[in-house]
Amino acid sequence: MREAAGERAVGQYPDATPEEALAYFERKYVELNGQVTLLEQRAKGGAPAADIAKTVANLTATVATANAVGNLAALAERLAALGGAVTELTEQQGAEAQAAAGAAIAERAAIVEEAERLAAEDPAKTQWKQASAALDELFTKWQDHQHDAPRIPKGEANELWKRFRAARTTIEQNRKAFFADLDSAHKDVRNRKQQLIEKAEALAPKGADGIPAYRGLLEDWKNAGRSGKKQDDAMWAKFKAAGDVLYGAKGEIDAQDNEEFAGNLTTKLELLTEAEALLTETDRTRARETLTSIQRRWDAIGKVPRDQVKVVDERLRKVEAAMRKLDDDHWKRNNPETKARAEGLAGQLNDAIAKLEAELVTAQESKDAQAIAEATEALETRKAWLKAIGQ
Known part of the structure; x- marks a missing residue:
C-alpha cells in the first residue's frame, strides 16, 4: 500500500495470480468501508454515544494497521469526523436522558403523592375495599414504571421509594386498626343482641300479654x-x-274473638242501616x-271482629257528623243575634228592591236602554242577596 509515509507491505497471497x-x-478494504458506513448510519440514527x-x-x-488495499486514509478521515460527531451526540443524548429522567421522576412522584393522599384519609370514613x-393498582404502576420507564438517579429513586413504602405502611396499619375496632364493635353488638334474644324467648310463657x-x-x-x-341475619x-x-x-x-264477635257484627250492620237512613x-x-x-244499642252490642272495627265505626261517625251539621244549621238559623242581623239586612234589601223597581219602571217609560240595563242588574243582585239570607 502507498501511504503518505511511503509504501507499506500488507501481506502475501501465494499460489495465485497477481489479480487474485x-x-x-481489496475485499478486506471493502469490509472495513462497510463497517465505517454502518457506524455512520448508527450515529445518524441516534445510537448510544x-x-x-x-x-x-x-x-x-x-x-x-489494516492489511487491505484501498483508500485507508479516507476511512481514517471519516472515522475522525465521527469522533467529533460523538461529542455532539453525547451532549444531545445527555440532554435527552436528563429530560427523560426528569419526566420519569415526575411520573413516579405522582404515584407516591396519590399513595400519600390515600394514607392521609380518615380511617373511619375510608371505603377500605376501594x-x-x-x-x-398504584403498586403495580410503580413496578411497571421501574421496568419500562427511563432510569432515574439512584438517590431520588430511593427517596421516592421510601415515601411510597411509608404511605403503604400507613394505609395497611390504618386498615388493620379500623377492622380491629370494627370487630370489637361488632362483638359488643352481638353480645347486646344475644341478650335481647334471650329476653324475647323468655316472654314465650306470657303469650299475647308479652307483646x-x-x-x-x-x-x-x-x-x-x-x-x-351474616351474623345479623342469623340473630x-x-x-x-x-x-x-x-x-x-x-x-x-x-281468631276466637272474631268467631265470638261475628254475631255482634251482624247486629251492628243492621243498626248502621237504620242509622244511615237519618x-x-x-x-x-x-x-x-x-x-x-x-248509640245506646250500639254500645250494648259489644265488640266486632278486629278487621271490621274501623269499617263499621267510620260508617257510624259519618251519621253522627251529619247530625252535628243538622244541629249547627238549626242554631245558625235560630240564633237571635244572627236572626236580628238577617231581618235588618232583609229590610234594607226590600227597600232597595222597591226603589230599584220604581227606577226600572221610569227607565222603561223613557225608553232609556242604559238606565234599564243598570236598574235590571242592580235589582237582580239585591234579590239574590235576599234569597241568600233566607228571606
Whole structure:
C-alpha cells in the first residue's frame, strides 16, 4: 500500500495470480468501508454515544494497521469526523436522558403523592375495599414504571421509594386498626343482641300479654347497631322467631274473638242501616232521638271482629257528623243575634228592591236602554242577596 509515509507491505497471497491476490486485499478494504458506513448510519440514527465512541476507537486502530488495499486514509478521515460527531451526540443524548429522567421522576412522584393522599384519609370514613384496590393498582404502576420507564438517579429513586413504602405502611396499619375496632364493635353488638334474644324467648310463657314487652325489645334491637350481615341475619331470625310465638298466641285469641264477635257484627250492620237512613232526615229533634237510641244499642252490642272495627265505626261517625251539621244549621238559623242581623239586612234589601223597581219602571217609560240595563242588574243582585239570607 502507498501511504503518505511511503509504501507499506500488507501481506502475501501465494499460489495465485497477481489479480487474485490484489482482489483479496481489496475485499478486506471493502469490509472495513462497510463497517465505517454502518457506524455512520448508527450515529445518524441516534445510537448510544458511548457505543459509537468505542467502535470509532476500535476501527481507527484497525484501519491504521489494516492489511487491505484501498483508500485507508479516507476511512481514517471519516472515522475522525465521527469522533467529533460523538461529542455532539453525547451532549444531545445527555440532554435527552436528563429530560427523560426528569419526566420519569415526575411520573413516579405522582404515584407516591396519590399513595400519600390515600394514607392521609380518615380511617373511619375510608371505603377500605376501594382503597385497597387503589393501593394495589398504584403498586403495580410503580413496578411497571421501574421496568419500562427511563432510569432515574439512584438517590431520588430511593427517596421516592421510601415515601411510597411509608404511605403503604400507613394505609395497611390504618386498615388493620379500623377492622380491629370494627370487630370489637361488632362483638359488643352481638353480645347486646344475644341478650335481647334471650329476653324475647323468655316472654314465650306470657303469650299475647308479652307483646308490649317484645315491642320494647324490638326498639332496643333497632338501636343496637349492626354486627355484619351474616351474623345479623342469623340473630334476627332467632329474635323474630321469639316474636312469632307471641303473635301466634295473639292470632289464636283474635281468631276466637272474631268467631265470638261475628254475631255482634251482624247486629251492628243492621243498626248502621237504620242509622244511615237519618242522612236524609230534616227533622232535627226526631233525628237526634233516633241516633241516641242507636248509640245506646250500639254500645250494648259489644265488640266486632278486629278487621271490621274501623269499617263499621267510620260508617257510624259519618251519621253522627251529619247530625252535628243538622244541629249547627238549626242554631245558625235560630240564633237571635244572627236572626236580628238577617231581618235588618232583609229590610234594607226590600227597600232597595222597591226603589230599584220604581227606577226600572221610569227607565222603561223613557225608553232609556242604559238606565234599564243598570236598574235590571242592580235589582237582580239585591234579590239574590235576599234569597241568600233566607228571606
